[in-house]
Amino acid sequence: MSAVKINFGAGPAALPVSVTEQLALSIRNYDGSGLSVLEIPHRGKLFDAILKEANERVLQLCNLDAATYEVLWLQGGGRLQFAMIPMNFLPEAGAAGYVDSGFWSSDAMENATLWGNTINLASSKDCAYKKLPEIPERFPENLSYIHLTTNNTIYGTQWKQFFNSPVPLFADMSSDIFSERRDYGLFDLFYAVAQKNIGIAGVTLVVLKKSLLTKVVRPLNPYLSYRDHVAAHSVLNTAPVFAVYSALLMLRYISDRGIAAIEEENLQKAGLLYDTLEKSVSFELIAEKNSRSNMNVVFRGIDPETENNFKLFCDYKGIEGIEGHRRVGGFRASLYNAIRLDQVQYLANAITEFDKTRT
Ligand SMILES: Cc1ncc(COP(=O)(O)O)c(C=O)c1O
Structure with a gap:
């Protein structure tokens, strides 16, 4: 744990x-x-x-x-x-x-x-x-x-x-x-x-x-x-x-x-997670690039087994609340104002580590 x-x-x-x-x-x-x-x-x-x-x-x-x-x-x-x-x-x-x-x-x-x-x-x-x-x-x-x-x-x-x-x-x-x-x-x-x-x-x-x-x-x-x-x-x-x-x-x-500083960090957080997911061999992003949200990053596993394994991996890593909404499935990371860049880095590292278990 x-x-x-x-x-x-x-x-x-x-x-x-x-x-x-x-x-x-x-x-x-x-x-x-x-x-x-x-x-x-x-x-x-x-x-x-x-x-x-x-x-x-x-x-x-x-x-x-x-x-x-x-x-x-x-x-x-x-x-x-x-x-x-x-x-x-x-x-x-x-x-x-x-x-x-x-x-x-x-x-x-x-x-x-x-x-x-x-x-x-x-x-x-x-x-x-x-x-x-x-x-x-x-x-x-x-x-x-x-x-x-x-x-x-x-x-x-x-x-x-x-x-x-x-x-x-x-x-x-x-x-x-x-x-x-x-x-x-x-x-x-x-x-x-x-x-x-x-x-x-x-x-x-x-x-x-x-x-x-x-x-x-x-x-x-x-x-x-x-x-x-x-x-x-x-x-x-x-x-x-x-x-x-x-x-x-x-x-x-x-x-x-200050909102300008918050905006700056929100852009960095979203940028980091989208980049990581774009490079990932385990996941695909759902929203089209020009429409993507800086608040909720929605993605899914490439197959059901990957999704199940990632859920277990998140439990092990202490990553909570990442399940997608029941209408969409997959995963959703919400990067609201209280989430820090280092916490998004932790999630990005977990995704990269999870990828390595597959390659
Ligand atoms: C954009 C948006 N509007 C409205 C709601 C509904 O809020 P509530 O459950 O407080 O009625 C939600 C809930 O997640 C939401 O994301």
Whole structure:
């Protein structure tokens, strides 16, 4: 059994040791308050300060201003956002455009069909999502919004460039937020589940333009309404204090390192792993080169026996969470912000060592 354990899982994903240590301390005594972070009230000044700093850091990291954008911390994961977006912004007789680059984007679109019409603007379903679909030069008229998924966690593809949208542009950034420099100002609303790049499961970050709040198309139960969440400053109901605090620690970690440095390391990590896999005699990469993700590297063994042997080899090496998503099979190494270059080097060395057992 290896003393090393590295979590390459797609989420819940690895956290930096400095963050888990701080979380452990805060469970005993939060910031000298004498209370565990698990028992501090969601409507008290301790949590107010956590929320305030988390919101400020999000806007700072996105280079967005508080006069234009709101930051929300909601429960319900990505799935609730798939539902809330059309409930709030898709009129029954209207239409929204969805870019279908994988399971999550298509699920988001399916959710929307319950509330209004959806137009599939571009899809790569025909090639099993091995590449990104081609965005059309012109969009149909009168769309209420366009939705896309910036990184396709299951298939290992990622958009690196975005466009100026003629209508509000919404994005699921769950698996690549704060992993690279990005013009967040192109988006009117974006969201990210925390358990990949910014913390633990239980909370989802939503950033949206204040101006959208005047475009809500139907009355909604408060928990499903962005307007109500904004009015309640993310504490409409009992907030997931520990999950938001975990996200704050990740935001501090990301701010301290700086997104440019994180991007640089993410490029090195992905480059190293793709190069190793390209040279490997045991594996093949699945996503097409121009579409490849820097966050999720998806590959498979050249035959079932190789796959089984590599799984056992990973267990022996302490390489965790590397199985591919059940829809695709094979393997997937998630290289989110908390994964270090030396850990990717460890995985690359393991692949090279495994190759040698075959030659
Ligand atoms: C891009 C993307 N969107 C949405 C989700 C769904 O998130 P949740 O399980 O928190 O609803 C996932 C989960 O992995 C994802 O990768």
